[in-house]
Amino acid sequence: MSIEWVTIILFGGMLLLLITGLPITFILGGFGIVVAFFLWGPESLTMVLFGVKSVMGFGVLVSIPLFVFMGMILSRSGIIDHFYTAMLNWLGFLPGSLAMVTVGVCTVMAAMVGEVTPATLTMGTIALPAMLKRGYDKEIAIGCIQAGAALGFLIPPSVIAILYAVVAKQSIGQFFAGGLIPGLVLATMITIYVVVRSALQPHLAPVVPREERVGWGEKFSSLRAIIFPIFVVGVVLGTILLGIATPVEASAMGAFATLIGAAVTRKLSWEMLKDSMSMTLRLTSIAMWIFVAALAFGKVYGALGASDLVENTLHALNLGPLGILIVMQLSYFLLGMILDDTAILFICLPIYIPIAVNLGFNPLWFGVLYIVNMQMAYLTPPFGYCLFLIKSVVPKDITMGDIYRSVWPFVIIQGICLALCIAFPEIVLWFPKLLFGLR
Amino acid sequence: MQRVLSGFVKRMDTTSESVGLTVRWLVLIMMMVMVYEAIARRLFNSPTIWAHEFDTMLFGAYFLLGGAYVLRHEAHVNLDIFYRKLSPRAKARMDVGTYTLVFIYCYVLLLYAVPYAWDSVSRLENGTTIWGPPLWPLKLIIPISVILLMFQGIARYIRSLYTLITGRQLP
Numbered sequence: 001m002s003i004e005w006v007t008i009i010l011f012g013g014m015l016l017l018l019i020t021g022l023p024i025t026f027i028l029g030g031f032g033i034v035v036a037f038f039l040w041g042p043e044s045l046t047m048v049l050f051g052v053k054s055v056m057g058f059g060v061l062v063s064i065p066l067f068v069f070m071g072m073i074l075s076r077s078g079i080i081d082h083f084y085t086a087m088l089n090w091l092g093f094l095p096g097s098l099a100m101v102t103v104g105v106c107t108v109m110a111a112m113v114g115e116v117t118p119a120t121l122t123m124g125t126i127a128l129p130a131m132l133k134r135g136y137d138k139e140i141a142i143g144c145i146q147a148g149a150a151l152g153f154l155i156p157p158s159v160i161a162i163l164y165a166v167v168a169k170q171s172i173g174q175f176f177a178g179g180l181i182p183g184l185v186l187a188t189m190i191t192i193y194v195v196v197r198s199a200l201q202p203h204l205a206p207v208v209p210r211e212e213r214v215g216w217g218e219k220f221s222s223l224r225a226i227i228f229p230i231f232v233v234g235v236v237l238g239t240i241l242l243g244i245a246t247p248v249e250a251s252a253m254g255a256f257a258t259l260i261g262a263a264v265t266r267k268l269s270w271e272m273l274k275d276s277m278s279m280t281l282r283l284t285s286i287a288m289w290i291f292v293a294a295l296a297f298g299k300v301y302g303a304l305g306a307s308d309l310v311e312n313t314l315h316a317l318n319l320g321p322l323g324i325l326i327v328m329q330l331s332y333f334l335l336g337m338i339l340d341d342t343a344i345l346f347i348c349l350p351i352y353i354p355i356a357v358n359l360g361f362n363p364l365w366f367g368v369l370y371i372v373n374m375q376m377a378y379l380t381p382p383f384g385y386c387l388f389l390i391k392s393v394v395p396k397d398i399t400m401g402d403i404y405r406s407v408w409p410f411v412i413i414q415g416i417c418l419a420l421c422i423a424f425p426e427i428v429l430w431f432p433k434l435l436f437g438l439r
Numbered sequence: 440m441q442r443v444l445s446g447f448v449k450r451m452d453t454t455s456e457s458v459g460l461t462v463r464w465l466v467l468i469m470m471m472v473m474v475y476e477a478i479a480r481r482l483f484n485s486p487t488i489w490a491h492e493f494d495t496m497l498f499g500a501y502f503l504l505g506g507a508y509v510l511r512h513e514a515h516v517n518l519d520i521f522y523r524k525l526s527p528r529a530k531a532r533m534d535v536g537t538y539t540l541v542f543i544y545c546y547v548l549l550l551y552a553v554p555y556a557w558d559s560v561s562r563l564e565n566g567t568t569i570w571g572p573p574l575w576p577l578k579l580i581i582p583i584s585v586i587l588l589m590f591q592g593i594a595r596y597i598r599s600l601y602t603l604i605t606g607r608q609l610p
Contacts, residue, residue: 021522021530022537023515030540033547048544049551052581056499059491065466065501066473245477248494252473277463282514285505290516293544338518382520 007309010035010300014347024343025286029293032300040303051295055288058166059248064159065284066251067114070236070258071152072276075118077262080105082225084126089214089222096198096205098134099144100191102127106148107187110155111233112254114162116378117283119149120386124393137204138398139406140194146386146403147190147410150378153341154371155183157236160341162247163287164367167345168353172247176240177432178368185427186375186417193413228261241435287342294346301350311355321359328352329373329418336377340385344377345370365421368428372421375414379407444597445610451594452511455587459508465501469494489570496577503584507591531602538596545589552582 013035017027029048036044055061074080087101094100102123109119123145131141153160156176165172198205214222236254239245245253262268301307314324328348335344349370356366378385381404391403421427476490509515522530558564559578565571601609 017537017540018518019521020533020537021517021519021525022540023510023517025515026537026541026544029544029548033543034540045547046551048547049555049581052503052548052552055502056577057495059495059498062469062473062494062498065498066470069466069470244481248491249473249477252470253477255470256474274463277466278459280466281459281463281501281505282509282512285502285509286514286516288502289506289509338520340516343516383518 003305003309006035006039006304007306010304010306018338024339025289025293027293028290028297028346032293032297036300036303039300044303047296047299050299051292054295055292060162060166060172060246061288063157063162063247063251064114064287065280066248066255067157067159068117068283069276069280070251070255071113071115071118072279073255073258073262073268073272074109074113075122076272076276077258077267078265079225079228079258079261080109080122081126082222082265083108083229086222086225088208089219092208092213094195095202095207096140096194097208098127098131098136099140099194099198099205102131102144103148103187103191103194106145106151107155107184108229108233110151110153110183110187111157111237112229112258113152114157114159114251115283116149116152116386117279117389119152120145120389121393123149124390128394131205132395134208135206138402140197140204141406142390142394142398142403143406143410144190144194146379146384146390146407147375147414148187149386149389150375150414151183151187153378154179154186154375156180157240157247157251158371159287160345160371160374161367163291163342163345164349164370167349168363168367170363170367171436173240173243174364174432174436175367175371176237176247177435178364178428179371180241181427181431182368182372182417182421185420186372186414189413189417190410193409228264232257232261290342290346294350298346298350307351307354310351311358314355321361324355324359325361325369325422328356329369329422332370332373333376333380336374336384337380338383339377340383341374341377344374362425362429364432365425365428369418369421372414372418375417376411379411379414381407441601441610444601448594448597448609451590455507455511455591458504458587459511462501462504462508465497469497469501472497488568489572492566492568492570492572496572499577500580503580504587506584507587510588510591510595513595527602527608528606531599534599535596535603538592538599541592542589542596545585545592548585549582549589552585556582 013031014027017031033045033048036047084101084105087104088097091097091101106119106123127145128141132138156179158176158179161175161179162172165175232254235257236250240247240250259268314327319327331348332344335348357363379387381387387403391400472490472494476487480486522533525533556578559575564574566574598609
């Protein structure tokens with residue numbers, strides 16, 4: 001059987017199995033075994049244990065449950081509530097202030113934790129009721145929460161950046177540095193959008209009435225609430241970027257500090273702790289079992305030379321490097337509509353990374369482009385991580401249809417941000433170059 | 440018959456659940472170990488030889504044993520845009536077909552994990568690092584986790600099969 005046919009069977013079979021609703025980890029593991037068995041016989045099956053042993057050997061992955069745990073505690077503590085109120089006390093007079101503050105708080109949370117669940121849940125329970133109460137248009141309200149929360153995966157620390165760096169055998173610190181500026185650019189673009197739109201269409205986002213604004217005394221006393229978030233950002237992000245602590249140490253210190261912060265705001269309880277630990281185990285286990293199976297499946301890819309095949313096909317289309325890059329980004333986008341970031345990472349990147357290296361793309365830039373692209377994947381219907389998360393916290397009268405409609409302006413903004421990062425690689429590379437003295 | 444099946448499924452659910460509820464605590468231990476290491480290294484300039492290695496070992500046990508717990512809550516990531524819309528019976532039919540792959544995966548994992556773990560246990564293997572901790576308990580956890588996962592898969596399979604045949608949910 002020729003390699004073309006094997007590849008078609010491999011991908012076709014995988015797509016078919018995806019549709020059946022079987023979890024991705026079992027598709028990659030089980031189907032990978034079946035394919036390997038028929039192609040190379042039983043000896044080839046040692047690859048299965050290889051996946052388990054590899055994942056157990058990557059010490060840096062310890063930071064993943066710690067970042068997730070930190071986020072879980074943070075979202076259940078009162079820290080963010082106070083922070084939100086403080087920001088609002090100062091910025092309440094601006095058009096679209098609640099939406100703007102929501103994005104701002106999301107950005108700061110993104111610099112504390114490594115994924116999107118904490119910000120979606122916290123903002124969904126604090127900011128959304130506040131916005132709806134003041135007569136905000138529900139699509140702007142839900143949309144800005146989701147777009148803001150998605151920043152959690154772009155602005156470092158970021159779980160997906162850790163996974164990507166491990167898969168691509170790159171430095172995690174550099175990936176964190178590379179995601180920072182695109183994250184801040186995107187956060188700024190989202191903020192500008194909500195402010196401009198609120199200024200142009202005030203009925204969508206009414207200004208906070210003068211009599212509800214607080215006095216200077218309260219403004220200054222609420223400033224206390226911003227000390228802790230800034231401290232945590234310093235502990236976690238500062239220490240990693242300056243090379244003082246490893247990502248694992250920084251995640252542990254951050255989680256520990258957050259636990260203390262939750263105790264100070266008197267929100268720490270047995271129930272909350274146990275609940276956070278269960279969620280952490282779940283999210284970590286899910287990602288790691290996919291990783292295990294994907295490593296085994298990647299061996300099949302590698303042995304087949306699937307990467308060469310895809311590369312030859314792309315070259316045959318005569319697209320040139322930029323064209324190939326755009327095709328890759330489009331494939332991420334389309335897959336992002338139906339799959340989540342981890343699945344796309346493990347399915348596409350073992351094939352794409354060698355191609356990118358051959359084309360002479362900067363591997364750091366190429367990796368960060370993937371992470372920027374995934375911002376859209378969390379939001380694009382029908383399957384987007386943020387869509388289902390937010391559904392679990394919104395009031396009953398907001399339907400899935402409302403949520404689907406709310407994301408489009410923000411997906412367009414994210415797409416523009418991606419295009420900017422492609423057109424101007426310095427957005428991604430400037431900061432890591434500055435920090436690590438790369439060429 | 441139905442009572443036997445129902446009993447088995449419930450027993451598997453509770454086993455996976457209690458394993459999950461136990462190992463979830465490991466995240467606190469991993470955190471405290473690393474906080475201790477960071478403080479020992481930065482403030483007292485005396486890094487441990489064991490902290491990173493120990494945490495890596497805990498992490499292995501943590502995510503492996505969590506697999507069955509995640510399956511019990513049906514939380515493994517899947518593409519459910521089509522699956523979600525199916526009737527319970529059609530879902531069951533789909534599961535009965537696709538879960539073959541789950542069992543193939545678990546079986547092949549066991550095929551290699553059992554000898555791998557047994558080799559380590561039979562000579563009470565220690566690590567080759569300076570710290571040199573016993574490695575066999577961790578290696579033993581690999582087949583144990585896979586067996587737990589497989590039995591949770593069997594429980595799910597029985598439930599689906601029951602729905603497919605009788606059209607009702609297994610009580």
